[in-house]
Amino acid sequence: MKISKIVSYLVLVVGLVSGVFLYTMSKGLNALVLENGAEEALDLPLSQTAPYVTPLYNVALIVSIILLIVTVVTIISGLIKNPSSLKKTLLGVVAFAVVVAIAYFTAKGEDVTLIDGTQIGASTTKWVDAGLKVFYILIAGTLGAMVVSGIKKSISN
Numbered sequence: 001m002k003i004s005k006i007v008s009y010l011v012l013v014v015g016l017v018s019g020v021f022l023y024t025m026s027k028g029l030n031a032l033v034l035e036n037g038a039e040e041a042l043d044l045p046l047s048q049t050a051p052y053v054t055p056l057y058n059v060a061l062i063v064s065i066i067l068l069i070v071t072v073v074t075i076i077s078g079l080i081k082n083p084s085s086l087k088k089t090l091l092g093v094v095a096f097a098v099v100v101a102i103a104y105f106t107a108k109g110e111d112v113t114l115i116d117g118t119q120i121g122a123s124t125t126k127w128v129d130a131g132l133k134v135f136y137i138l139i140a141g142t143l144g145a146m147v148v149s150g151i152k153k154s155i156s157n
Contacts, residue, residue, distance in 0.1 A: 014063055021056040028052040103133035 029041045029052050038044055079086055109126025113119055 104130040
């Protein structure tokens with residue numbers, strides 16, 4: 001059996017399990033909201049919502065870890081098979097590191113107190129702000145590349 005077929009079946013199983021967990025979670029949270037007279041699930045204490053959210057969170061965490069491992073293995077095997085692509089890969093990694101550095105040094109971090117009294121430190125909020133800035137910079141770069149590519153294509157035709 002080909003690896004792509006195995007992966008397809010694995011994705012199907014994970015999707016079905018996630019769908020069941022999502023259905024169970026939303027059904028349970030809706031019942032909790034009604035029982036407690038809350039307007040939405042965010043108004044409920046974490047101790048009440050955790051049993052419904054934790055299984056879906058665990059599936060997402062496991063899938064993310066598996067995807068990370070598969071991605072790293074695929075990249076490393078590709079670099080071993082084609083060493084000439086190493087230069088381009090390193091250039092991409094350095095460019096990404098520069099974007100992260102720019103975003104981090106322009107990010108603002110301050111202590112935040114949430115509604116439930118939980119404190120979030122300045123370091124955490126700075127990293128969150130930096131992550132958002134990295135996202136925005138990469139989206140802008142992607143859109144810019146698409147526009148430039150489209151203009152080049154239309155000029156060449």
